Amino acid sequence: MTTTIDRRVIVRAIVVFLLAATAITLVSVIMSDSAQATDAAAQVVAADTSGDEIATTDATGTGQIRWLQQLVNGLAFGTLLALASVGLSLIYGTTGLSNFAHGEQVSFGAILCYFLVTPQDITIPFVPTSFNIGLPLVVGAIIAIAVSAGTGWLQDKFLWAPLRRRGVAMVQQMIVSIGLSLALLNFIQWWIGGGRVRLTIAIDESIDLGVFSIGRQTLISLVIALACLGGVSWFLLRTRLGRATRAVSDNPALASASGIQVSKIIRLVWVLAAGLAGLGGVLLALYDNGTAFDAGARLLMLMFAAVTLGGLGQAFGALVGSLVIGVVAEMSTLWLPADLKVATALVILILVLLVRPQGILGRAERVG
Amino acid sequence: MDFADLLVNAGRELFAPATAAFALAAIGLNFHFGLTGLLNMGHAGFMLLGMYGYAITVREGGGMLLGILVAILLAMAFGLLLGWPTLKLKGDYLAIVTIAAAEFVRFLGRSSVMKNITGGSTGIRGTDFKEPFESLSPFPSEQITIGPWTLHGTASTSWWLVVVSWGLVALFAWLFWMLAKSPWGRVLKGIREDEDAVRSLGKNVYAYKMQALVIGGVIGALGGILWSFGNAVQPDSMGRPTTFWIWTLLLLGGAATVFGPILGSALFWMALVVVKGLSAMFIPETLMNATQREPFALMLVGVTLMLLVIFRPQGILGNRRELAING
Amino acid sequence: MADKKKATPTSADPFALVPHEAGAPKMDKIIVADNIQRRFGGLTAVDVEHFEVQRNAITALIGPNGAGKSTFFNLLTGFDRPQTGEWSFNGFSLHSKSPAQVARSGMVRTFQLTKALSRMTVIENMRLGAANQVGENLARAFFPALWKKQEQEITEKAEELLVRFKLDKKRDDYAGELSGGQRKLLEMARALMSDPEIVMLDEPMAGVNPALTESLLDHIIELKNQGVTVLFVEHDMHMVRRISDWVVVMAEGKIIAEGPPGTVMANPAVQDAYLGAHHDTDLFEER
Known part of the structure; x- marks a missing residue:
């Protein structure tokens, strides 16, 4: 029962990740070569050959290497996905709950941000007047994230903590989270409607870096996301509270016996997870040029894939898992239609479970 | 709309084929969760596979029996494939893998690559596969009114479909009852309570879980076929929410009980109609317009699911004494 | 199952000739284990060189917290897999057998945390x-x-x-x-439904109301009278002295001593293990 992260485990994870990334890259290079029959040395893709619907945000200009572009997109998407899945993983680690409502936390952050910043008229359920708030994007985003974090606190205070105190079985708690997800999803649809909404009408400028391009908004989002993920890592590895969190994740009974207030740690994890999900929602809405009531629900499968890949409950596993899933999803569009992006990620998830059920970072479980 | 209409509409849901289709699917899930404690979160995937298997076979001229056989085989293969890696692991893994696999089936079905086979996101039209079933109808091909309800005799949501659907539900409810009280069912219940204990008594837990998963999945696939007879094959109608609804109605009626899935399904569909009807009658248009009623009603479904699991996990028909034992 | 009777010495103490040492050979062995090693990461939880269990006797497996008793139990019954080792039951190898196969061969276990x-x-x-x-x-x-x-x-x-x-x-x-003690009884009774040759009891006294202990002890002795072999893990020394014919002591994953209940506790190695230098370091919590 060590509380420090096993160094070999991290090394193993990096090796697996690099191998996966290399393999995918190689495959994609081979695929694109054979498909387009271009000079292997140049590897220049002039235009889409198959005419499939690519729904990526960044337009592929000439002179760019398509697989590199997709790799960059994948890493960017993976980083943003990680914001959401790290929280999911922390919740699983500390409480054992597979929180199916985590997708709605992501949608909630994005939709609340939209609600606060849009110049269009908006309504609240059961309030007959329409109005608009129209805050600046940054202010709206910060409020949305803070409120998201607050919902984490409220949820734990009034729902999950009482359930834990009553000793409600984990399976039941999981089904409660499914109910919550269903309720929140439909509440958000009731509130904001079924259409797609945009946080900002500004068109994302594309920065051309020669071999690939990246949107300015995406770049800023990435910087924010990386800063936050760095902050979370620092918190988990370097602070007393973070170490306590990992101790709870490792063995709640032992942590409790050694004087850690488990319920407070769990409360903190909920706040952190909901806040990160809210942030992830806002940033993904910027990255995707829009959001909808089911944005988070669509992501939920990818988050679970990432968390499972990384090993259930391992916060850093979720990070690595998210990157792998992001890269796989984006790179798959090189030879598969874009509408199979998510499907590809799910296949990878199932395959990994076959080979290494405890995930990339997980340890084999002890029986008996 | 007035109360009388609402009552008639709500009453229609009690015997509607959709109610029967969901009840049948829920009986399948009852084998999984009610008896064995398996967390199948991808039941809609089994239903969708069943629908595809039947509709595509029939459209290609394979006939009804072959269609049903294909649907059953697909569901069996799907169950085996999902169970193989996950049934040895903790329950959460099965939940995640089944939900992922069900979504995968849906994504693949609606993908443009499969357009020629599955019809992509528009699915398969009813006219392509309903004919053989409807041609078996002994009822006249016209609108028939029984009491306050009028349905067509043979086409789509018809009296013929009502009879067949509920016949199937009755058959499988009986099957569930038979198996649940057999020694085989006893082993499954033991697994639900504690796998390791059952292992220590010399039972091959893995094989039993696999049998339960496959049987429940096949019943789910048949439920999917019934559903498609009243509607069409539409991949997006079999997404995650469908799975969650089935869970809700199973828990509402009472998991592990024979009539729980049936009662749950009837109440579920009736409640949706009643909530939408009442909100249309009593909430003015300025506060809630027509498009908002559906999400409002479904939000209540979610809340119901939460409250049920927290306060009455054994459902309406479940044993009161079981409540005291938090398993 | 047929030769159960034949193997039982009628009057003489089957342990009369058995040396009081770790890994001692028994007259009529029902379980034989060799070189069993189970490591968790860098930690060796079980490292048993040789171990035999006498048929139709009550054998106690004792040791301080974290000695690896429960893990060893899990290994023997197929609930956990060792890295190395070979073990057999009635001469029938249990290596890489599933818990269900182990149970079907006639070795049924109960659990420390009762699984009613x-x-x-x-x-x-x-x-x-x-x-x-x-x-x-x-x-x-x-x-x-x-x-x-x-x-x-x-x-x-x-x-x-x-x-x-x-x-x-x-x-x-x-x-x-049922109450905790009644659940223990139920678990034991349930284990007997399959007419096992050996019953493995993992801490049968844990969490049992003192009023019920006597009756539980009587049931265990009754098992032996009916020709069933009993191997049990226990903390409670009083109980061990009361009912066991033979005691095996484990510490830090190894078997350190064996002997009849009256003398084994006098063994200095055993006293060391219980009270010695390591008594204040909790190696790892046993589940």
Whole structure:
């Protein structure tokens, strides 16, 4: 029962990740070569050959290497996905709950941000007047994230903590989270409607870096996301509270016996997870040029894939898992239609479970 | 709309084929969760596979029996494939893998690559596969009114479909009852309570879980076929929410009980109609317009699911004494 | 199962000639284990060179917290896999056998944290324990005619056992409604439904109300009288002295001493293990 992260485990994870990334890259290079029959040395893709619907945000200009572009997109998407899945993983680690409502936390952050910043008229359920708030994007985003974090606190205070105190079985708690997800999803649809909404009408400028391009908004989002993920890592590895969190994740009974207030740690994890999900929602809405009531629900499968890949409950596993899933999803569009992006990620998830059920970072479980 | 209409509409849901289709699917899930404690979160995937298997076979001229056989085989293969890696692991893994696999089936079905086979996101039209079933109808091909309800005799949501659907539900409810009280069912219940204990008594837990998963999945696939007879094959109608609804109605009626899935399904569909009807009658248009009623009603479904699991996990028909034992 | 009787020495103490040392050979061995090693990461939880269990005797497996007793138990019963080692039951190798196969071969275990099947009635718990049930096959489950008779026999046997364990009044209660001690009894009775040759009891006294301990002890002695071998893990030395014929002591994953209950505690190695230098370091919590 060590509380420090096993160094070999991290090394193993990096090796697996690099191998996966290399393999995918190689495959994609081979695929694109054979498909387009271009000079292997140049590897220049002039235009889409198959005419499939690519729904990526960044337009592929000439002179760019398509697989590199997709790799960059994948890493960017993976980083943003990680914001959401790290929280999911922390919740699983500390409480054992597979929180199916985590997708709605992501949608909630994005939709609340939209609600606060849009110049269009908006309504609240059961309030007959329409109005608009129209805050600046940054202010709206910060409020949305803070409120998201607050919902984490409220949820734990009034729902999950009482359930834990009553000793409600984990399976039941999981089904409660499914109910919550269903309720929140439909509440958000009731509130904001079924259409797609945009946080900002500004068109994302594309920065051309020669071999690939990246949107300015995406770049800023990435910087924010990386800063936050760095902050979370620092918190988990370097602070007393973070170490306590990992101790709870490792063995709640032992942590409790050694004087850690488990319920407070769990409360903190909920706040952190909901806040990160809210942030992830806002940033993904910027990255995707829009959001909808089911944005988070669509992501939920990818988050679970990432968390499972990384090993259930391992916060850093979720990070690595998210990157792998992001890269796989984006790179798959090189030879598969874009509408199979998510499907590809799910296949990878199932395959990994076959080979290494405890995930990339997980340890084999002890029986008996 | 007035109360009388609402009552008639709500009453229609009690015997509607959709109610029967969901009840049948829920009986399948009852084998999984009610008896064995398996967390199948991808039941809609089994239903969708069943629908595809039947509709595509029939459209290609394979006939009804072959269609049903294909649907059953697909569901069996799907169950085996999902169970193989996950049934040895903790329950959460099965939940995640089944939900992922069900979504995968849906994504693949609606993908443009499969357009020629599955019809992509528009699915398969009813006219392509309903004919053989409807041609078996002994009822006249016209609108028939029984009491306050009028349905067509043979086409789509018809009296013929009502009879067949509920016949199937009755058959499988009986099957569930038979198996649940057999020694085989006893082993499954033991697994639900504690796998390791059952292992220590010399039972091959893995094989039993696999049998339960496959049987429940096949019943789910048949439920999917019934559903498609009243509607069409539409991949997006079999997404995650469908799975969650089935869970809700199973828990509402009472998991592990024979009539729980049936009662749950009837109440579920009736409640949706009643909530939408009442909100249309009593909430003015300025506060809630027509498009908002559906999400409002479904939000209540979610809340119901939460409250049920927290306060009455054994459902309406479940044993009161079981409540005291938090398993 | 047929040679059970033959192997039982009638009057003489089967341990009379057994040396009081770790890994001592027994006269009539039912379990033999060699070189069993189980490592968790860098930690070696179990490292047993040689281990034998005498047939039709009550053997206690004791040791301080974290000695690896429960892990060793899990290894023997197939609930955990060792990295190395070979072990057999009645000469039948149990290597890479599943827990169910181990149980079917005649070695049935109970658990430290009682695994009564809560939302099943006491009688259903008992019926589940019976081996070779026709109706447990899916195809045959459809035809009650095939299994009704056997079901009746099983029920009769279960009812007899319930009477013996004084649980007959609880027949139709849910197992979850029983007290902790009653659950232990139920678990033990359920294990007997399959007529095992050896019963492995993991801390049978843990969490049992003192009033029930005596009756539990009597039941264990009664098992031996009926020709069943018992191997149990226990903390409570009083109980070990009361009922066991032979005591095996484990510490830090190894077997450090063996002997009759009266003398084994006098062994300096044992005293060291219990009170020695390591008594304040909790190696790892046993589950």
